[in-house]
Amino acid sequence: MEQKSPSSKEQSKEKSKKKLLAAVGKILKTKGFSALKVNDIAAVAGLDKKLIYKYFGGTDQLLDTYLSTKDFWSNVKGDRIPKDIKDGGQEFSKELVSAQFDYMFRSKEYQKIILWRLSEQRKSLQRLTTTQEEVGEVILQHITDPHFGDNADLYRAVMAILVSGVYYLNLTTDVNGSIFCGLDLNEKSGRAKIEEALHFLIDQTYAISKD
């Protein structure tokens, strides 16, 4: 396979594409998905909107391309799944949930994408869901289902609640005041309390398999 060195035209084109994709990210982070209009994207990119149609076919395809470049599971899956799990995944579960809680708090982009996914039907967003379910299913079937046996569904339900809680808590801090049940979710102390509770709940769930 020969590697043709790109001409300056091709370089320019790729550069423009990247500018447009970057503009999408910037707008998403700052104003949310509803502000992703052709004119605005082009303006932020400093290019003519015609290029969006030329290079991507339209706004929708640009957004799909943008989303497909994002992989928000790299912070969780793969290398972070340890080989030797002796505790039925207890510590791993805690790490996973904590990582989600922390990562989403820091990544406004991820927050906006999750909100987007709650608001709009879109194949590329759907795919994100599917991927996450698939990754989750591997962990569940290989590690926790065997450990919990008859209670496998209980553990699944607990994780569904905790992960959902992590999502919602991070979504709500941005818009509403950051107070939830009297805890300030923008303060370290408040977030530490949540994390403590997450670990506590997971420990309690694992406790039932040690009767």
Place this chain on the structure above:
Amino acid sequence: MEQKSPSSKEQSKEKSKKKLLAAVGKILKTKGFSALKVNDIAAVAGLDKKLIYKYFGGTDQLLDTYLSTKDFWSNVKGDRIPKDIKDGGQEFSKELVSAQFDYMFRSKEYQKIILWRLSEQRKSLQRLTTTQEEVGEVILQHITDPHFGDNADLYRAVMAILVSGVYYLNLTTDVNGSIFCGLDLNEKSGRAKIEEALHFLIDQTYAISKD
């Protein structure tokens, strides 16, 4: 204070106002808050959009009026707070969370408002948050804080997670597939599992105060 019987004109006006408010609800339920445009609201109400400006001052005020008529805490607060709580609110907590889980599942309108609140800054939505926090605070301070003592914050954090989880799970069933951690949240069986887990987690949390 004399009660003037309303003239037929006044009746007509009130009727039109109600039609407009009803149109808001209908659109919100079916298409979400982003579809709440002047033209569409007027069309659904079967009236001229000019009336929105005449009677409410504009779309924003119409929406605020709409939201202020809604009280989504009537299904929880007040009459449902029992007088004689012997268990530190354990059963009451379970009822509360279950009621939320169930109510939100059935009320698409409530779902859309919660999603709206995550998406847009708006005083009337903010007020909803404040009200909920206030109601919650009463319960927390009078019932659970005393019961949990030093662990009061842990209980608060647990409830924050559970309630958030309930919110998110009900939001996600609508848009993404309804599968979460392998559980189908549109099926009775899946929802029963979640409810079981909610109760389990609350029981486990109360268990720490009985060492």
Place this chain on the structure above:
DNA sequence: TAATATGGTCACCATTTGGTGACTTTCCCA
């Protein structure tokens, strides 16, 4: 019953937004 006030309609305008044809500029290559 005639004047007035008000609910309600319609036509119209300005702005925003998505989308495209025609043009210019620049690079590549025969």
Place this chain on the structure above:
DNA sequence: TGGGAAAGTCACCAAATGGTGACCATATTA
């Protein structure tokens, strides 16, 4: 070096959307 291909710009159009003045119809009232 000249012609073609492709990057990039600009002007323009159409539809959607927010907003308003002028008008009509009818109930109330002097």
